[in-house]
Amino acid sequence: MDIADIRAAMTGDHELTIENYKGIAEYQGDRILVCGKDQKLLVTGCELFIDYYSRFDLHILGRIESLQWLR
Amino acid sequence: MVLRLLRRLFFIEHHLRIEGDHAERFINLCAKNDIQLEEIKRTEENVQAVAIGFCASKIGELADKAGVAVSITKKSGLLYRFLFYRCRIAFYLMPLVILVALWVLSGYIWSIKVSGNRSITTDMLYDYLIEQEWYYGDKISNIMPNEMEEQLRGRFPIITWCNVVVKGTCLMIDIKENELAGAQTGEYLQYNIDGYGNIAALEQGTVASIITRAGIPQCKSGDSVSQGQILVSGEIPIYNNTGDTVIDYRYVAADADIMLQYEISYLDFVSAEVCVKEYTGASKESSFITTQLGEWKIGAQDTPYETFDHYSSCYQLRCMDNFYLPCYYGKIEYLETTFHNIYRDDQQIKDILMEDYADYLEKLKAAGIEVITDEIQYIPGVQGIYLSGHLTICAPGGVFVPMESSVVNDAETE
Numbered sequence: 001m002d003i004a005d006i007r008a009a010m011t012g013d014h015e016l017t018i019e020n021y022k023g024i025a026e027y028q029g030d031r032i033l034v035c036g037k038d039q040k041l042l043v044t045g046c047e048l049f050i051d052y053y054s055r056f057d058l059h060i061l062g063r064i065e066s067l068q069w070l071r
Numbered sequence: 072m073v074l075r076l077l078r079r080l081f082f083i084e085h086h087l088r089i090e091g092d093h094a095e096r097f098i099n100l101c102a103k104n105d106i107q108l109e110e111i112k113r114t115e116e117n118v119q120a121v122a123i124g125f126c127a128s129k130i131g132e133l134a135d136k137a138g139v140a141v142s143i144t145k146k147s148g149l150l151y152r153f154l155f156y157r158c159r160i161a162f163y164l165m166p167l168v169i170l171v172a173l174w175v176l177s178g179y180i181w182s183i184k185v186s187g188n189r190s191i192t193t194d195m196l197y198d199y200l201i202e203q204e205w206y207y208g209d210k211i212s213n214i215m216p217n218e219m220e221e222q223l224r225g226r227f228p229i230i231t232w233c234n235v236v237v238k239g240t241c242l243m244i245d246i247k248e249n250e251l252a253g254a255q256t257g258e259y260l261q262y263n264i265d266g267y268g269n270i271a272a273l274e275q276g277t278v279a280s281i282i283t284r285a286g287i288p289q290c291k292s293g294d295s296v297s298q299g300q301i302l303v304s305g306e307i308p309i310y311n312n313t314g315d316t317v318i319d320y321r322y323v324a325a326d327a328d329i330m331l332q333y334e335i336s337y338l339d340f341v342s343a344e345v346c347v348k349e350y351t352g353a354s355k356e357s358s359f360i361t362t363q364l365g366e367w368k369i370g371a372q373d374t375p376y377e378t379f380d381h382y383s384s385c386y387q388l389r390c391m392d393n394f395y396l397p398c399y400y401g402k403i404e405y406l407e408t409t410f411h412n413i414y415r416d417d418q419q420i421k422d423i424l425m426e427d428y429a430d431y432l433e434k435l436k437a438a439g440i441e442v443i444t445d446e447i448q449y450i451p452g453v454q455g456i457y458l459s460g461h462l463t464i465c466a467p468g469g470v471f472v473p474m475e476s477s478v479v480n481d482a483e484t485e
């Protein structure tokens with residue numbers, strides 16, 4: 001694992017914790033695009049909701065349908 | 072999760088409404104500037120979020136930088152409340168005053184509980200406590216439980232065991248009495264507790280029956296006796312061998328079942344005119360708080376109606392089980408009443424008199440008293456009718472009369 005990689009941990013299909021990111025590029029109710037150093041993570045689903053967001057971690061709740069890594 | 076809740080409770084929460092095309096940029100800027108955002112939610116018109124901490128001034132700056140319009144819709148949190156009320160000294164002083172008041176009040180006795188007493192009434196104990204200057208509102212440091220226990224036992228010899236303890240602001244007195252001594256002598260203060268004594272006639276009359284269990288009977292069935300006459304003596308003479316000289320006395324508690332036949336009078340009166348109270352159905356309630364400083368009433372005044380009955384309930388305020396406070400609260404219910412006179416005819420009066428007389432006979436029967444003959448008659452009065460007459464009854468007629476300690480002791484010394 002590269003130290004620059006985004007780390008994502010999922011609990012079921014309703015909870016996602018993301019670390020080691022730079023910021024969010026897009027936030028809609030059905031998609032959230034999180035940017036890392038060299039990659040992007042696209043989270044899609046329904047009623048997506050950012051429970052908390054700090055410099056270190058991001059906690060997403062909602063019905064998560066897919067995670068897609070973009071370069 | 073707990074940490075988050077505590078943080079939200081103690082810090083200031085800013086509820087934000089973010090409008091514009093670059094809400095994500097604003098969110099990222101907040102994170103970079105150590106402003107934690109929570110509950111970020113996208114709606115059709117805007118993005119809503121909650122920012123935690125002292126960040127109101129920074130939010131405006133970051134909003135300008137991100138090119139969005141941010142408005143703070145609501146502020147909350149305990150810290151915010153403190154800052155909001157910073158000009159109101161009373162708000163800050165109140166908890167302090169309450170704590171100091173509780174601390175001061177915890178040093179005094181605000182409730183006295185007595186348990187285990189049977190023949191000694193609670194009022195007698197309270198009176199004695201006041202005599203000894205141990206009373207409601209006294210300092211807890213003035214209460215010496217061991218000394219109190221000793222003094223209570225000394226003052227009331229019938230107490231065989233006594234425990235005095237202070238719990239919170241409550242003085243608890245638990246006692247156990249010598250039940251046998253109480254039952255035999257009836258009195259326990261002036262007389263010896265060994266129970267030596269005679270049985271005397273309660274009334275003037277004729278002895279119907281006498282069954283002696285202890286002592287020497289001084290009368291037999293059919294004898295006429297006067298009130299106070301000794302019927303069974305507790306003083307038993309001991310004779311010498313020849314049986315003609317008393318050499319000593321032995322004292323016992325005289326015990327016998329004695330039935331006396333005597334006459335009692337009966338008189339009852341029922342008025343023709345009677346004032347009847349009726350409730351109109353109207354009622355008012357008021358609450359009250361009573362402290363050492365005075366009484367405060369909320370609701371109805373002292374006299375809400377011209378004539379009324381009132382029922383009140385009162386409770387003492389307490390923090391915990393035994394931390395009583397010198398503060399009482401309760402409710403008073405006022406029920407409006409009206410009075411009007413009604414007139415009874417002779418038959419109605421006689422019915423009532425007869426009903427009362429039947430009740431009286433029932434009570435006599437329940438007390439073990441047999442009615443042998445009764446001669447009663449109606450006597451018309453100015454305003455009503457009397458029922459008057461005499462009853463011959465057969466009732467327990469002996470009363471235990473304890474001997475004074477000095478009599479017994481002198482005899483025993485000799």
